[in-house]
Amino acid sequence: MRNSLNRIAIAVAVFCIVPVAAWPASPRPQAAQGAQKGPSYTMPEYNQFTNCQQEKDPTSKVKCLDGFVSQFPNSTLMQYVDLLYYQTYYQLKQYAKAIDYADKLVALGDKAELGSRISAIEFRVQVFPYAYNSKSPDYQDQLTKQRDGALQAVKLLQQYKAAPNSKLSDADFKKYTAVDYTAAGNADLQLKDNADAVQAFKSALQTDPNDALTEYHLGLAYLALTPAQSLDGFWALARAVDLKVPDADKVQDYLRRAILAYEQPGCTPQVDPQVTSLLQQAANSPTRPTTWTVPSADDLNKIRQSSDTSNIIAVIKSLSGGGDAAQQTWLAFCGAEYPEVVGKIIDVNKSDNYADFMVFTGATTQEMQAATTANMDVKVWTAPPPAGTAPAAPANGAAAQANGAAAPAAQITPQPDALRLQKDDGIRFSGTLVSYDASPFLLHWDSVKIDPSIIPQRSAPAKRAPHREK
Numbered sequence: 001m002r003n004s005l006n007r008i009a010i011a012v013a014v015f016c017i018v019p020v021a022a023w024p025a026s027p028r029p030q031a032a033q034g035a036q037k038g039p040s041y042t043m044p045e046y047n048q049f050t051n052c053q054q055e056k057d058p059t060s061k062v063k064c065l066d067g068f069v070s071q072f073p074n075s076t077l078m079q080y081v082d083l084l085y086y087q088t089y090y091q092l093k094q095y096a097k098a099i100d101y102a103d104k105l106v107a108l109g110d111k112a113e114l115g116s117r118i119s120a121i122e123f124r125v126q127v128f129p130y131a132y133n134s135k136s137p138d139y140q141d142q143l144t145k146q147r148d149g150a151l152q153a154v155k156l157l158q159q160y161k162a163a164p165n166s167k168l169s170d171a172d173f174k175k176y177t178a179v180d181y182t183a184a185g186n187a188d189l190q191l192k193d194n195a196d197a198v199q200a201f202k203s204a205l206q207t208d209p210n211d212a213l214t215e216y217h218l219g220l221a222y223l224a225l226t227p228a229q230s231l232d233g234f235w236a237l238a239r240a241v242d243l244k245v246p247d248a249d250k251v252q253d254y255l256r257r258a259i260l261a262y263e264q265p266g267c268t269p270q271v272d273p274q275v276t277s278l279l280q281q282a283a284n285s286p287t288r289p290t291t292w293t294v295p296s297a298d299d300l301n302k303i304r305q306s307s308d309t310s311n312i313i314a315v316i317k318s319l320s321g322g323g324d325a326a327q328q329t330w331l332a333f334c335g336a337e338y339p340e341v342v343g344k345i346i347d348v349n350k351s352d353n354y355a356d357f358m359v360f361t362g363a364t365t366q367e368m369q370a371a372t373t374a375n376m377d378v379k380v381w382t383a384p385p386p387a388g389t390a391p392a393a394p395a396n397g398a399a400a401q402a403n404g405a406a407a408p409a410a411q412i413t414p415q416p417d418a419l420r421l422q423k424d425d426g427i428r429f430s431g432t433l434v435s436y437d438a439s440p441f442l443l444h445w446d447s448v449k450i451d452p453s454i455i456p457q458r459s460a461p462a463k464r465a466p467h468r469e470k
Contacts, residue, residue, distance in 0.1 A: 045072050058088045062089070085098075086120065093130075095131035096131040115160065143191050157173060175208075182217075185197045185217060185218075198225070198229075201214050202218065216245045219255075223258065231294060232288055234259060235292070237258070238279050252279075256275050301332075304336075315329060316361070334434070336432070337447075339430050341428070341431065342427065345359055345423055345424060345426075352383065354380060354383075355382055358376075359377075360375050379445060380415055380429075382416045384412075417455050420455055427454065429449060429451060
């Protein structure tokens with residue numbers, strides 16, 4: 001929280017420590033109080049206050065103010081005394097004490113001018129990260145006061161902006177309102193009041209829609225809800241990356257891992273194009289379109305458990321159809337292992353270490369016999385693969401990697417005898433789905449093991465006729 005709020009220019013603190021001209025920051029002389037009403041404080045009070053105000057040394061100024069309070073405990077100048085207190089303690093870097101006196105000024109209510117109260121409460125909102133102690137037993141109380149103070153600041157700003165002859169510009173009103181809502185949201189986030197945090201961050205972004213850090217915190221708040229609003233959370237995190245949030249590369253990696261854990265696709269790399277697409281779309285829209293979605297692990301499991309998709313023919317049909325259905329089918333089945341697939345070899349492409357059997361599979365034997373175009377590329381290793389070649393991971397690999405575990409990989413066992421299979425031969429194999437081409441459609445397999453019983457036997461060498469001696 002401290003890091004997230006340091007972006008506020010506390011070192012300058014123009015709004016709080018250098019009073020805005022429109023907001024009174026010191027008492028006016030008696031003559032200015034009005035002849036009919038009369039002065040609200042005595043000249044000795046005024047002179048003593050002026051002495052404290054003109055004191056240059058911060059430590060001496062605090063002692064002077066202590067003396068004033070001891071001598072005039074009920075003075076109507078107390079709002080200005082509290083102002084000097086919190087400014088001086090800020091100079092001394094005693095931030096908790098500075099906030100205490102800012103709170104005292106605000107607590108004066110109508111006894112203090114509205115501008116003074118706004119200045120004090122904005123001060124406490126912005127200085128809070130320096131005073132906050134997360135290890136203190138009262139840390140929740142600290143956060144609650146910060147949240148309540150920030151929301152009170154919004155109300156006072158609205159009141160001040162609506163006042164006749166207000167000199168608060170629209171730009172300043174929006175700027176300080178956004179800061180206050182953000183401060184409230186950060187406090188709510190630390191308090192685990194995630195629903196309130198979402199509302200506060202959304203209000204801040206209505207005022208400043210290009211605040212990358214607030215977008216990031218909004219994403220965290222969405223994901224921390226019970227149940228999580230994952231889609232909105234992903235969109236907000238993507239917006240934060242697009243807006244160049246600090247450590248954008250780490251935020252993008254977190255976004256990728258969050259989607260992977262939410263989706264648990266068959267193949268981990270399938271998340272990468274989804275993240276790329278999300279970043280492109282979020283760059284142009286502050287809010288998530290209702291048409292944008294990401295399938296959950298439950299969605300993909302329903303597809304996997306469907307009787308129609310338990311056979312490869314149904315999977316091919318769904319993938320060939322394109323659209324969202326094809327995408328979800330592939331997310332569900334990429335990396336899946338099939339124990340038995342049959343088809344007809346259309347062609348064979350041989351390499352040094354493997355052979356690509358271009359195969360057609362269909363619903364019936366007649367359909368396969370009549371086929372002339374392949375719909376599957378079946379990669380069979382005929383020699384040990386080069387060093388560093390990784391076999392395809394099984395379907396549960398993505399879930400394991402999402403939890404930080406290494407995905408197990410099937411062992412590649414070369415089948416040199418597979419080269420005896422030729423065009424138009426039947427084929428039966430087990431293997432793992434690794435990718436597919438949409439047009440022309442081609443489903444790619446790896447970690448393939450051909451059923452040895454369908455591989456033709458090696459032809460015996462022709463026997464030589466016996467040689468007869470003459």
